[in-house]
Amino acid sequence: xxxxxxxxxxxxxxxxxxIAGEVILVPIRNNVGDLDSIYTLNETAAFVWxxxxxxxxxxxxxxxxxxxxEVEPAQAERxxxxxxxxxxxxxxxxxx
Numbered sequence: 001x002x003x004x005x006x007x008x009x010x011x012x013x014x015x016x017x018x019i020a021g022e023v024i025l026v027p028i029r030n031n032v033g034d035l036d037s038i039y040t041l042n043e044t045a046a047f048v049w050x051x052x053x054x055x056x057x058x059x060x061x062x063x064x065x066x067x068x069x070e071v072e073p074a075q076a077e078r079x080x081x082x083x084x085x086x087x088x089x090x091x092x093x094x095x096x
Contacts, residue, residue, distance in 0.1 A: 008093045009054030023049060025092055045083055052093055
């Protein structure tokens with residue numbers, strides 16, 4: 001299980017671009033033409049993505065999310081941990 005003391009960074013094989021207010025993740029390790037490998041992040045997921053910098057802990061990311069979006073800490077924690085699990089499953093992030 002992911003701990004809030006964990007630190008994550010973007011996988012170098014993922015390119016992120018902000019297009020028309022949405023963050024698009026494109027893995028460059030696969031065929032770029034494969035649309036199943038392109039991921040779109042909503043506003044809050046993009047906020048979290050930008051803070052997965054290899055320096056901040058997940059606890060710090062959760063705290064920033066609570067401050068920015070005025071969400072309950074428990075809900076922010078659940079949402080961040082769910083997003084981390086999704087990003088790990090597509091190898092968009094790595095721990096450490």
